[in-house]
Amino acid sequence: GEDVEQSLFLSVREGDSSVINCTYTDSSSTYLYWYKQEPGAGLQLLTYIFSNMDMKQDQRLTVLLNKKDKHLSLRIADTQTGDSAIYFCAESVNQAGTALIFGKGTTLSVSS
Amino acid sequence: KAGVTQTPRYLIKTRGQQVTLSCSPISGHRSVSWYQQTPGQGLQFLFEYFSETQRNKGNFPGRFSGRQFSNSRSEMNVSTLELGDSALYLCASTFQETQYFGPGTRLLVL
Numbered sequence: 001g002e003d004v005e006q007s008l009f010l011s012v013r014e015g016d017s018s019v020i021n022c023t024y025t026d027s028s029s030t031y032l033y034w035y036k037q038e039p040g041a042g043l044q045l046l047t048y049i050f051s052n053m054d055m056k057q058d059q060r061l062t063v064l065l066n067k068k069d070k071h072l073s074l075r076i077a078d079t080q081t082g083d084s085a086i087y088f089c090a091e092s093v094n095q096a097g098t099a100l101i102f103g104k105g106t107t108l109s110v111s112s
Numbered sequence: 113k114a115g116v117t118q119t120p121r122y123l124i125k126t127r128g129q130q131v132t133l134s135c136s137p138i139s140g141h142r143s144v145s146w147y148q149q150t151p152g153q154g155l156q157f158l159f160e161y162f163s164e165t166q167r168n169k170g171n172f173p174g175r176f177s178g179r180q181f182s183n184s185r186s187e188m189n190v191s192t193l194e195l196g197d198s199a200l201y202l203c204a205s206t207f208q209e210t211q212y213f214g215p216g217t218r219l220l221v222l
Contacts (some may be wrong), residue, residue, distance in 0.1 A: 031209050042116075042202055043155075043213040088155065097209030098143045099168040102155035 006089050006103035014112045018076040022089030022103055025070065029091040032065065033100065034074045037086045046074070046087075076108075084110045113139055116205050116214035124220045130191040133217045137184050137205030143167075144186040145211060146178060149200040161186050193221045 003025045012018045024032065033048040049056045049063045049072070056063045062075040072089055086107050090100040117136045125131050137144050145168075146158040157170040161180035178188040184205075190197055198221045204211040 033211075035213075042215040043204075045210060045212065048210060090155075092209070094168060095209075096143065096206065097211065098145050098160045098162070098206045099157050099170070100145075100147075100155075100211065101157065102147075104154045 004089055004091055004101050004103040006087075006106045008104065009107050009109070011109045011111065012079050014079060014081055014110055016079055018079045018083070018108055018110075020074045020076075020087050020089075020106045020108065022072040022074075023070055024072065024089070024091045024101075026091055026093060026101070027067075027070065029093065030095050031092040031097050032063075032072050033090040033092070034061075034063065035088040035090060035102075037088065037105070043088065079108075079110050081110045081112055084108055116203060116212055118201075118203055118214040118217050120217060121215065122218050122220075124222060125193050126222050127193055127195060129193050130189060131193060131219060132187050132189045133201055133203075133219075135186045135188075135203035135205075135214060137186070137203075138207070138212055141205035141207050141212075142184050143206040144180060144184065145204045145206065146186070146188050147202045147204070148172075149202060149216070150196075150198070155202070158188065190219075195221050197221050 034046040035043040060077045064073045086105040088105045089103040143162045145160040160168040164180045180186045200216045202216045204213045
Protein backbone atom coordinates (compact mmCIF):
# COMPACT_ATOMS: atom_id res chain seq x y z
CA GLY A 1 0.00 0.00 0.00
CA GLU A 2 0.92 3.64 -0.04
CA ASP A 3 3.53 4.81 2.45
CA VAL A 4 5.25 8.09 3.19
CA GLU A 5 8.49 8.24 5.17
CA GLN A 6 10.28 11.15 6.80
CA SER A 7 13.18 11.55 9.14
CA LEU A 8 11.86 12.22 12.64
CA PHE A 9 14.00 15.08 13.88
CA LEU A 10 15.98 18.04 12.58
CA SER A 11 17.84 20.64 14.58
CA VAL A 12 19.15 23.89 13.07
CA ARG A 13 20.37 27.28 14.20
CA GLU A 14 18.39 30.43 13.59
CA GLY A 15 19.28 31.96 10.24
CA ASP A 16 20.38 28.67 8.70
CA SER A 17 18.45 26.81 6.01
CA SER A 18 16.44 23.73 6.95
CA VAL A 19 15.86 20.85 4.57
CA ILE A 20 13.22 18.27 5.41
CA ASN A 21 13.12 15.16 3.26
CA CYS A 22 10.35 12.75 2.42
CA THR A 23 9.93 9.64 0.29
CA TYR A 24 6.64 8.26 -0.97
CA THR A 25 5.60 5.09 -2.70
CA ASP A 26 2.56 5.85 -4.84
CA SER A 27 3.88 6.90 -8.23
CA SER A 28 0.37 7.86 -9.32
CA SER A 29 0.08 10.58 -6.67
CA THR A 30 -1.13 13.74 -8.32
CA TYR A 31 -0.35 16.18 -5.55
CA LEU A 32 2.18 16.24 -2.74
CA TYR A 33 1.82 18.51 0.26
CA TRP A 34 3.69 19.98 3.17
CA TYR A 35 1.81 20.79 6.36
CA LYS A 36 2.99 22.35 9.62
CA GLN A 37 1.62 21.53 13.06
CA GLU A 38 2.36 23.54 16.17
CA PRO A 39 1.71 22.14 19.66
CA GLY A 40 -1.98 21.74 20.39
CA ALA A 41 -3.01 22.98 16.97
CA GLY A 42 -4.42 21.55 13.76
CA LEU A 43 -2.54 21.30 10.48
CA GLN A 44 -1.54 24.38 8.54
CA LEU A 45 -1.00 23.98 4.80
CA LEU A 46 2.40 25.35 3.86
CA THR A 47 2.63 24.51 0.19
CA TYR A 48 1.93 21.79 -2.33
CA ILE A 49 3.31 20.68 -5.66
CA PHE A 50 1.68 19.07 -8.64
CA SER A 51 3.37 15.87 -9.72
CA ASN A 52 4.40 17.22 -13.13
CA MET A 53 6.50 19.96 -11.51
CA ASP A 54 10.10 19.69 -10.35
CA MET A 55 10.23 22.73 -8.12
CA LYS A 56 8.00 25.29 -6.49
CA GLN A 57 9.10 28.37 -4.59
CA ASP A 58 6.93 30.34 -2.21
CA GLN A 59 8.71 33.08 -0.26
CA ARG A 60 11.09 31.28 2.16
CA LEU A 61 9.87 27.85 1.11
CA THR A 62 11.24 25.78 -1.76
CA VAL A 63 9.82 22.39 -2.65
CA LEU A 64 11.82 20.00 -4.81
CA LEU A 65 10.25 16.90 -6.35
CA ASN A 66 12.24 14.03 -7.84
CA LYS A 67 9.53 11.86 -9.30
CA LYS A 68 11.94 9.19 -10.49
CA ASP A 69 13.21 8.60 -6.95
CA LYS A 70 9.84 9.46 -5.36
CA HIS A 71 11.62 12.02 -3.20
CA LEU A 72 10.19 15.30 -1.97
CA SER A 73 12.01 17.95 0.02
CA LEU A 74 11.07 21.18 1.74
CA ARG A 75 13.71 23.85 2.19
CA ILE A 76 13.07 26.69 4.61
CA ALA A 77 15.42 29.60 4.08
CA ASP A 78 16.54 31.83 6.96
CA THR A 79 14.90 29.55 9.55
CA GLN A 80 13.43 31.37 12.56
CA THR A 81 12.56 30.16 16.05
CA GLY A 82 8.90 30.53 15.08
CA ASP A 83 9.44 27.79 12.48
CA SER A 84 9.90 25.23 15.27
CA ALA A 85 7.07 22.75 14.73
CA ILE A 86 6.28 19.34 13.27
CA TYR A 87 6.31 19.20 9.47
CA PHE A 88 4.28 16.60 7.64
CA CYS A 89 4.71 15.41 4.11
CA ALA A 90 1.57 13.97 2.49
CA GLU A 91 0.60 12.42 -0.81
CA SER A 92 -2.85 12.42 -2.31
CA VAL A 93 -4.15 8.99 -3.19
CA ASN A 94 -6.94 10.37 -5.34
CA GLN A 95 -7.16 13.02 -8.04
CA ALA A 96 -9.35 15.30 -5.94
CA GLY A 97 -6.79 15.58 -3.14
CA THR A 98 -9.38 14.58 -0.55
CA ALA A 99 -7.64 11.49 0.85
CA LEU A 100 -4.10 12.05 2.03
CA ILE A 101 -1.46 9.64 3.29
CA PHE A 102 0.81 11.38 5.77
CA GLY A 103 4.32 10.72 6.94
CA LYS A 104 4.99 10.49 10.67
CA GLY A 105 6.25 14.07 10.71
CA THR A 106 9.63 15.72 11.19
CA THR A 107 10.13 17.75 14.36
CA LEU A 108 12.11 20.88 13.52
CA SER A 109 13.90 22.50 16.42
CA VAL A 110 15.40 25.95 15.84
CA SER A 111 17.86 27.33 18.36
CA SER A 112 18.88 30.95 18.68
CA LYS B 113 -13.98 33.47 5.35
CA ALA B 114 -14.19 31.55 8.59
CA GLY B 115 -12.00 28.47 8.77
CA VAL B 116 -13.00 24.89 9.41
CA THR B 117 -14.64 24.58 12.82
CA GLN B 118 -14.90 21.48 14.96
CA THR B 119 -16.96 20.87 18.05
CA PRO B 120 -16.42 19.99 20.76
CA ARG B 121 -12.73 20.72 21.14
CA TYR B 122 -12.24 18.30 24.02
CA LEU B 123 -14.17 15.25 25.09
CA ILE B 124 -13.81 12.60 27.76
CA LYS B 125 -15.71 9.33 27.44
CA THR B 126 -15.53 5.88 28.97
CA ARG B 127 -15.05 2.56 27.24
CA GLY B 128 -18.17 1.22 25.61
CA GLN B 129 -19.79 4.62 25.12
CA GLN B 130 -20.35 6.24 21.78
CA VAL B 131 -19.36 9.72 20.63
CA THR B 132 -20.35 12.14 17.88
CA LEU B 133 -18.02 14.82 16.60
CA SER B 134 -19.03 17.70 14.37
CA CYS B 135 -17.24 19.56 11.60
CA SER B 136 -18.32 22.65 9.69
CA PRO B 137 -16.32 23.21 6.50
CA ILE B 138 -15.26 26.50 5.02
CA SER B 139 -18.21 28.12 3.28
CA GLY B 140 -18.51 26.82 -0.27
CA HIS B 141 -16.41 23.71 0.32
CA ARG B 142 -18.40 20.58 -0.38
CA SER B 143 -15.88 17.88 0.55
CA VAL B 144 -15.14 16.98 4.17
CA SER B 145 -12.47 14.46 5.15
CA TRP B 146 -11.77 13.03 8.60
CA TYR B 147 -8.44 11.92 10.05
CA GLN B 148 -7.32 10.32 13.30
CA GLN B 149 -4.01 11.42 14.82
CA THR B 150 -2.31 9.33 17.50
CA PRO B 151 1.31 9.31 18.72
CA GLY B 152 1.78 5.72 17.61
CA GLN B 153 0.05 5.60 14.23
CA GLY B 154 0.35 9.23 13.22
CA LEU B 155 -2.26 10.75 10.92
CA GLN B 156 -4.59 8.25 9.33
CA PHE B 157 -7.38 8.89 6.85
CA LEU B 158 -10.81 7.80 8.06
CA PHE B 159 -13.25 8.79 5.30
CA GLU B 160 -14.39 11.57 3.01
CA TYR B 161 -17.86 12.87 2.28
CA PHE B 162 -18.97 14.83 -0.75
CA SER B 163 -22.55 15.87 -1.49
CA GLU B 164 -23.84 13.82 1.42
CA THR B 165 -22.20 10.61 0.12
CA GLN B 166 -19.17 8.77 1.41
CA ARG B 167 -16.75 8.97 -1.48
CA ASN B 168 -13.55 7.49 0.00
CA LYS B 169 -12.88 5.31 2.99
CA GLY B 170 -9.77 4.45 4.94
CA ASN B 171 -8.96 1.25 6.77
CA PHE B 172 -10.92 1.62 9.99
CA PRO B 173 -13.46 -0.73 11.56
CA GLY B 174 -17.18 -0.25 11.12
CA ARG B 175 -17.42 1.35 14.58
CA PHE B 176 -16.27 4.51 12.84
CA SER B 177 -18.96 6.08 10.70
CA GLY B 178 -19.90 9.45 9.40
CA ARG B 179 -22.45 11.45 7.53
CA GLN B 180 -22.79 14.75 5.77
CA PHE B 181 -25.72 17.09 5.69
CA SER B 182 -27.07 19.18 2.84
CA ASN B 183 -25.23 22.24 4.15
CA SER B 184 -21.94 20.24 3.93
CA ARG B 185 -21.55 20.01 7.69
CA SER B 186 -20.32 16.59 8.69
CA GLU B 187 -20.44 14.40 11.75
CA MET B 188 -18.44 11.36 12.63
CA ASN B 189 -19.55 8.77 15.13
CA VAL B 190 -17.55 6.20 17.02
CA SER B 191 -19.52 3.48 18.73
CA THR B 192 -18.39 1.12 21.50
CA LEU B 193 -15.37 3.23 22.34
CA GLU B 194 -12.06 1.54 23.09
CA LEU B 195 -9.06 2.95 24.94
CA GLY B 196 -7.16 3.00 21.64
CA ASP B 197 -9.67 5.45 20.17
CA SER B 198 -8.12 8.19 22.28
CA ALA B 199 -6.78 10.57 19.67
CA LEU B 200 -7.00 13.95 18.02
CA TYR B 201 -9.69 13.82 15.36
CA LEU B 202 -9.15 16.29 12.56
CA CYS B 203 -11.49 17.23 9.80
CA ALA B 204 -10.59 19.05 6.63
CA SER B 205 -12.53 20.66 3.84
CA THR B 206 -11.19 20.62 0.31
CA PHE B 207 -11.17 23.21 -2.43
CA GLN B 208 -9.17 22.84 -5.63
CA GLU B 209 -7.21 19.81 -4.45
CA THR B 210 -6.15 21.55 -1.24
CA GLN B 211 -7.26 20.47 2.22
CA TYR B 212 -7.79 22.98 5.00
CA PHE B 213 -7.82 21.53 8.47
CA GLY B 214 -9.78 22.41 11.55
CA PRO B 215 -8.25 22.60 15.05
CA GLY B 216 -9.39 19.09 15.91
CA THR B 217 -11.36 17.40 18.65
CA ARG B 218 -9.25 15.74 21.32
CA LEU B 219 -10.98 12.60 22.56
CA LEU B 220 -9.87 10.82 25.69
CA VAL B 221 -11.34 7.39 26.40
CA LEU B 222 -11.03 6.19 30.00
